[in-house]
Amino acid sequence: MEKIKKTEEQWRAELTPEQYHVLREKGTERPFTGEYDHVFDPGTYHCAGCGAELFSSDAKYDSGCGWPAFSAPAGGDAVDEETDTSFGMVRTEVMCAACGGHLGHVFPDGPHPTGIRYCINSAALRLEEE
Ligand SMILES: [Zn+2]
Numbered sequence: 001m002e003k004i005k006k007t008e009e010q011w012r013a014e015l016t017p018e019q020y021h022v023l024r025e026k027g028t029e030r031p032f033t034g035e036y037d038h039v040f041d042p043g044t045y046h047c048a049g050c051g052a053e054l055f056s057s058d059a060k061y062d063s064g065c066g067w068p069a070f071s072a073p074a075g076g077d078a079v080d081e082e083t084d085t086s087f088g089m090v091r092t093e094v095m096c097a098a099c100g101g102h103l104g105h106v107f108p109d110g111p112h113p114t115g116i117r118y119c120i121n122s123a124a125l126r127l128e129e130e
Contacts, residue, residue, distance in 0.1 A: 004049075019049070036122040054079060069120070071114045079095060079103065
């Protein structure tokens, strides 16, 4: 897949400060504050940075962790995953495969058949309701 490349100035102009902080600076929104934490309307979650399809509402569940949680991405190549050792922890970072924007982290403690919890910042997502 061809990566979307923009300068930091372009991203800064297109995104809200919070979206920029999460997507481009690998920030994390405060728990229980995100727009989609407790939204379960049917639809598709797109990348707030580039519009790529990332998650389906079918995979979304309430993990109680304070951020939107998904059991699987919308497609096998929708997200990239990489080991993140910042803050003295070993975690797996989740990024939009299309633009490289930081979305959140993935943890192996999900309750669903996949056993996977994609813990994603609301600021990195845009829901298109069905
Ligand atoms: Zn993207």
